[in-house]
Amino acid sequence: MVFQMPIALLKFPNDLLREVFRLCNPFDLYKISKCSKKCSQRSITLGGAKNWKITYSGGNVITIWVDGSNYNFNQADYPEDYFQMTIGRYSNYMDIEFPNGGGVDLFFYLLDTLGIRIVKSLEITFGTIANVAKVAKVLADRKMEVEHFVIGNVEEVQDVVDFMPTLSQMNITQEFHCFLNFPPDFHFEFVKYPRKVVITDSSWFTIDQLFECTCVRIELEKSTFNNHDLDAFLQKWKKAGTFPNLRRLQILSDFIDDESPIQEMIPPIQTFNNPRIRVSIDGHDGIVDGVRVTKDDGTVGWLKVEFGVWPELNFLIVDPTDTVVEEIHDDVDDETDDEW
Amino acid sequence: MSSTEQGTSSAAPAEPTTAPESAAAPEVPESFYYVHGKDKVVHKVSAGALQHSALIHGMISNLGYTEEQAKANPFPFENIDGDILQMVVDWCNQHKGKPTPPEDTNLPKQKEKLFDLVLAVNYLEIKELLTYCCKQVAMMVKGKSPEEIREIWMIPTDAEDEAAEKEAKKRAGKEAAGETAAAAGDAK
Known part of the structure; x- marks a missing residue:
């Protein structure tokens, strides 16, 4: 039963309607769009583009990010649960009826109805490759920005292999994170690199790809790079104008050994100064006991190659605006810090 | 003030x-x-x-x-x-x-x-x-x-919108027919 005094919203001039819609959250706008087709159309037309972002993992939840809060649209099993909401300080949930096309249809309904222009994250998780692939194809066609794309360690490896050509057409801007173990004959070329790539089984990522990589940050685990590859990379890096974006490189490879030199140094490569030197970016992601390497144009990098649990190369490129070089005492843990 | x-x-x-x-x-x-x-x-x-x-x-x-x-x-x-x-x-x-x-x-x-x-x-x-x-x-x-939103903001349902649209079309048709008849009468 509604006790509110009614107000004829659709008789408002468009600029007022736009202002009212601007003040609504994603749950409000979704419900308004469900009032009637006309209402849905007007909310699309007048809602305008927003800085809201959307996240989808191919399942039964779609999340809209609004500043610091998130609004989760969950699939409800029973009609009596439709539009039931749980409102929290930051996380909010609403049960809704998913359309016949499931999460994929809802994803595009929300994208269009709420005027969303950026996908915060798209993730392939167990059993979701088909849905994510459908969404990714349309996003690639629309040339829409996807900030983060994650491939989980799913069982449907061949489906992911088949999907990869679509991935190469996508506009992934911030991060590509891959946990999947691809088959030995797998090959993939990035057309455009995001700011960051993290590949936990990177045996397919070749040294030529590393040479062409435009990322700010590269993390490769289970790499096949050997000392010679890494030396070649550093030789190239030293030339002026190469790798203009790169700030951080981390490579874990069983093929790094203590038999051949990298930059004329036999690994492990590190300093034994007292006090020890820690170099970090804005205080994070530091390298302790690194060796200074200088580029032809004077840019400084800090290199460390060590044999811990895995042989590992760490390289950090200095930018005077954010790089912190500090002396540390012996009792400080020398592991790399949080990501920046 | x-x-x-x-x-x-x-x-x-x-x-x-x-x-x-x-x-x-x-x-x-x-x-x-x-x-x-x-x-x-x-x-x-x-x-x-x-x-x-x-x-x-x-x-x-x-x-x-x-x-x-x-x-x-x-x-x-x-x-x-x-x-x-x-x-x-x-x-x-x-x-x-x-x-x-x-x-x-x-x-x-x-x-x-x-x-x-x-x-x-x-x-x-x-x-x-x-x-x-x-x-x-x-x-x-x-x-x-x-x-409830429909009630508070007086939003017509799809059926009501369609009926209103039909009615408007009907009225427009009648008016057009009336104008044509009047024009024909004037011509005579």
């Missing part, structure tokens, strides 16, 4: 009162203007309060009216109901020369007037009050189901 005149409404405008003198600096005498709505009741409002309205501010900024001229030429807002204009004037007075707080407790409370108030505020271009009013309109549907 001085505090004693807040909400003053009369067919004949009240005489302006003198603003309290400051010991620190001589105060520039405040200028006043007069507005009336559909009901012709004249409201005396200070230029400071009227600054909230971009429309009125634009109108008065180059006038250079004397007190007498202003009194003789109240701004007519025939499209705004008197009680709505009163609410707007009250709000402008309460917020004269002050930054508006994020949560404004001086908002007009009468929900039944909200629709007319929003239209008036939009017309008078009072940006802050408009945002508050629109926020209040948006708040009306918080936590409501689409059925």
